Amino acid sequence: MPETPSITSSEIGALWMTYQQKTMVLRMLEYFIEKADDQKAKEIMKELYEEIDPYTEKIVHIFKIEGVPVPVGFTSNDVNVEVPKLYDNGFDIMMIRMIKEISMAMHTLHITVSYRDDIVMMMKELTMITQKYYHRCTTYLLEKGLMPRSPYVSIDKEVEFVKDQNYLSGLNPFSEKRPLTTVELANIYHAIESNVVGMKMILGFAQCAEKKEVSKFFNKGGELAKSIVKEMGDVMLQNNIHVPNTAGGNITDSKLAPFSDKIMMYCVSLFCGFSMGGNSVGTAFSLRNDLPAKLSIFMKDIFEYAHEGAKIMIKNGWMEEPPQTLKHK
Incomplete structure (x- = not known):
């Protein structure tokens, strides 16, 4: 057996999807960083950019070794940082938070279809980065008063079990x-x-x-x-x-x-x-x-x-x- 097994079909698919998504995120971050007028928001986005950028090169490296065509993804042709702000009032962090939520689901799914140690480790690392910045974005928005929490409600004080099939009803x-x-x-x-x-x-x-x-x-x-x-x-x-x-x-x-x-x-x-x-x-x-x-x-x-x-x-x-x-x- 070779020291590093050849890449499987599902691993190619996982890396390809990751490359598409990460190059999209990087291009959007380039614009949002350039237009950010809040220093803390800019720091969050710059640090995120620096942490995920190397992974696109890692994917390109694996594809070249394995003879897989390197995807185009999204390039400098897909972003123009010179135009005025399209969004304001914390939308940049709201957008990045949503993208990180999607990333958490994607990386977890990709771990389940990966077998090679280096690819599994890459997805684990990306998961940790994603969780960290999702939390930072959430904290930022709450501190700035830009995002409400879900509703507070009163609940029953005792544990109960369902006793009637009417529990399922609701269409009538x-x-x-x-x-x-x-x-x-x-x-x-x-x-x-x-x-x-x-x-x-x-x-x-x-x-x-x-x-x-x-x-x-x-x-x-x-x-x-x-x-x-x-x-x-x-x-x-x-x-x-x-x-x-x-x-x-x-x-x-x-x-x-x-x-x-x-x-x-x-x-x-x-x-x-x-x-x-x-x-x-x-x-x-x-x-x-x-x-x-x-x-x-x-x-x-x-x-x-x-x-x-x-x-x-x-x-x-x-x-x-x-x-x-x-x-x-």
Whole structure:
């Protein structure tokens, strides 16, 4: 057996996806660092940049040794740091926090499909970096008053077990629904929080996109995110639970794009995948049957929206293909 085994198919896929995502993050960080007017926010982003940048080179090194084509990813052509600020009031850290949340899920998944020690170790290191900066971003936003916490609620003081199948009911509009559990509330609030950030991000993209069809696509996504926030907020209000307002993050009046249409489309695609995954978790852990019904509709709408985006990316030559297996005759 060789000292370092050859790279497997799943490891190639994991590294390829990591390279795409990391080059996107680096380009966005370059812009946000240049435009940051808060010193603490700038320090967080600069230190994150310095920690993840070497990993793109490590992936390139592995691919070259293994004879795998090095992906294009996202380059200096996909960012323009000279244009005015597109977002303000802490949105840069809100955006990076969301991306780090996606990264945590991706790196954990990639550990499960990796076998070589060096690749497993890379994913572990990236997981630790991601967790550290997710926490730093969260702490920053809370300290600055730019992000509310999830609602505080009163709970029963005794442990109870479900005694009746009515516990699962919720679809009948004429019957009384049981109160939300804290597990269900956590998933609902997370959907609201992530879609608020996503809505601001995508409407900013719509404002500066170069191509009209891309701008129209982004505006449609903003409306979709808005509808999810409204419907999930209504569920909370029906349970007499106040929906906290997000104080931070706003779109400026700039119409000059800091990012290429290509990188913005990829970013939205990434957020769609994350949203479908989050809704899947919410569906699995929500036992009041009106909630999975709502979340399933959201997943269908998000899937169709993401599919529309994929067609636009293919049409414009922006969708890079992952390495494919050869067809043997």
